[in-house]
Amino acid sequence: MKAVFIVCALVVAVSARPEEQYTSKYDDINYQEIVDNDRLFESYFKCMMEEGKCTSEGKELKTHVPDALQTECSKCTPKQKEGTKYVIKHLINHRPQHWQRLRAKYDPQGKYADKYEKELKQLS
Template identity: 55%
Template sequence: MKSFVALCVLFVASVCVARPDDHYTDKYDNVNLDEILSNKRLLGPYIKCALDQGKCAPDAKELKDHIKDALETECSKCTDTQKDGTRRVIKHLINNEEESWNELAAKYDPDRKYAAKYEKELREVKGER
């Protein structure tokens, strides 16, 4: 379940390159997720990068390169900050960017092995927040 969390890190540049201690770099752990998630102009390029529909900034490219590994290892190389951040991003995508969420899930989780778990856990009932 924690593995799909890494997918959303892609959009906020929280996970990049493996460090010698076998964790992803924490270089981007201080990214302002609220600013990115509240601004479609900022979020859009991360989504397009992940979907191979646009250019990737260096941080986004490196993140995209680690999605498969993070999925397969349940984000075992993620820092606690990255795990928390990716849950926030996934929740935002599920509840506010459903079309993008579905496209990303189709690309990185075609069997919806991870997506279904997160949807059940993080989907907000309309009218509740």
């Protein structure tokens, strides 16, 4: 009987846990290096647009983009939030055609991207 109680208590504890963050496995990626290197950037971009192969990092990123947009990156680690802002700001300012294509794919109604654009333009 004690074992059943302990198992039930563990199930409740696990289910009551706050929402987990995305994996931090790729937090040390150099975002600046990627956006500054045309070959690397195009590779990641094609992955995101489903026009090319994906690295393991690219696959991970692509699976989280819709959720991160909708939840304002609530599951992102601090480094992921910083990297996201850096990359979006770079796209808006230096690669607007790429930014528009990503917006069209991941936020066709503009519900989220408009908010991020306004926020990041204030940081400029």
